Amino acid sequence: MGLQEEIDKMRQEIRADNYSMSIGEWISLYENEEIDIHPEFQRFFRWSTIQKTRLIESILLGIPIPPIFVSQREDGVWDVVDGLQRLSTIYEFVGKLKNEDQEIIEPLMLEETKYLPNLKGKKWEDSSDPQNSLTTAQRLLIKRAKIGATILLKESDEIAKYELFQRLNTGGSIATPQEVRNCILVMFNQEMFHWLKNLGQNEMFRECIALSERPLEEQYDMELLLRFLVFRTIEEKEMRKIRNDLSGFLTEKMVEMAKNENFNYSEEEAAFKKTFEILYEQMGSDSFRRYSPTKNKFLGGFLVSAYEVIALGIGYNYENLSNSHIDVTERVKQIWISPEYTNWSGSGTNAQRRVPRLVPFGRQMFQ
Known part of the structure; x- marks a missing residue:
């Protein structure tokens, strides 16, 4: 054409x-x-x-x-x-x-x-x-x-x-792409918006992501929740469609979810709650912080690349992990010293290249 x-x-x-x-x-x-x-x-x-x-x-x-x-x-x-x-x-x-x-x-x-x-x-x-x-x-x-x-x-x-809403509102009074997404979701599926908002109030989730006030004001917690829903069970070939625009990809997938009359709210909610229950009990606010092997401690603030591996890896395998006594902290420490993670989580790696590699890696690590 x-x-x-x-x-x-x-x-x-x-x-x-x-x-x-x-x-x-x-x-x-x-x-x-x-x-x-x-x-x-x-x-x-x-x-x-x-x-x-x-x-x-x-x-x-x-x-x-x-x-x-x-x-x-x-x-x-x-x-x-x-x-x-x-x-x-x-x-x-x-x-x-x-x-x-x-x-x-x-x-x-x-x-x-x-x-x-x-x-x-x-x-x-x-x-x-x-x-x-x-x-x-x-x-x-x-x-x-x-x-x-x-x-x-x-x-x-x-x-x-x-599309029009996004183009007209990005860069105006709305500060972030997730705020635009929230508005799109309200226009399209209010039930899903309120369900997401309630999920985002989960205390274990909030403790694990340990965000400061500014990202919370800008709805970054809602974006992390959306990433969990979009990438938890997505096929690897779909992830390769991200190209250069992760933000647009998330919006597109959210609209697909909102249009899906068979969206399984109870299944997704169970996966989300169990994932953050496991993380809360074993790691709490250290869940997505950088691990230093030399100091044997977790340092710094929230890292999205760690979230993509750990939260999505546990979310993918949550049913098997629920009944096992896996040492999550030990697995997370292994992630931080593995070349697969260090090679693809650096500051020079964009989301287009990072996500299709880190999400499958997380699934393997928590099998």
């Missing part, structure tokens, strides 16, 4: 439409539950009060706001693909925004800005404090302002929706 055929094929799979809509209409859509902004996303989007205030300032000053990307679901409801921060800010300001428990969030109070210092302390409408509320004319100015909608129609290839 030539380049033009590839272009033509993909263009057919992405069907879009454009509307110009007033902010009043965007508010009505939310009130009538005809748009889904996924309250689960709110933790991944980190707009400060001043960023929110600047959006309201832009609307009041007539500065054009970029369009909102939405995807039309089978039931006609719009899923927000890009523009969650903008819509959430507007809904929070007018006192309509709800959290995951369907409770109204405290309405936004604005801060002063360079061009409109008198925005400081202003609210949408507060009958008990009219002095600090917008006037009727100012509220109408906002409600009549336009924000375009680009609608990805339901005839579009569903993968295009997630």
Whole structure:
């Protein structure tokens, strides 16, 4: 297939439409539950009060706001693909925004800005404090302002929706690829998202990975959990498809899992819990730290290459290991002095070359 055929094929799979809509209409859509902004996303989007205030300032000053990307679901409801921060800010300001428990969030109070210092302390409408509320004319100015909608129609290839979400959100307010993945999973399979989130709270897992605050904030624990699910039983030939993009490979496999109606939640949960129970009991927070044979101790912080060998090796063999009295610590020490591990876990080795070698090696080590 030539380049033009590839272009033509993909263009057919992405069907879009454009509307110009007033902010009043965007508010009505939310009130009538005809748009889904996924309250689960709110933790991944980190707009400060001043960023929110600047959006309201832009609307009041007539500065054009970029369009909102939405995807039309089978039931006609719009899923927000890009523009969650903008819509959430507007809904929070007018006192309509709800959290995951369907409770109204405290309405936004604005801060002063360079061009409109008198925005400081202003609210949408507060009958008990009219002095600090917008006037009727100012509220109408906002409600009549336009924000375009680009609608990805339901005839579009569903993968295009997630691809678009990823491209529009990577490098914006979302800090990491896993946060983008979490949002994609919420859009595609909320049950799986909440199941994953609950698994990630497992105390033995958290103790073994022993991550600092920053990676936890950036959802790295969820990425490690996803790596466990994706690579635990994957065939070796599949791993060779990683090429240069481990992040894209993980996203692709996650979407496959989310679409799989026969996904075995209980089997995967049993493998996960047993793996980290074994590690917790024998190694705890040393599980994925570097072992120094000369000092006979574990040093430093979490290493993903150690996780790929040890967690996935135990996960693959967990049923056999459950009933045996294997000395896991001794096996882990053997891994650290084996050339197979040292050759493929160095800082110069990329994931494309590392994973297809280390995962099978881990499976052998814990047979």
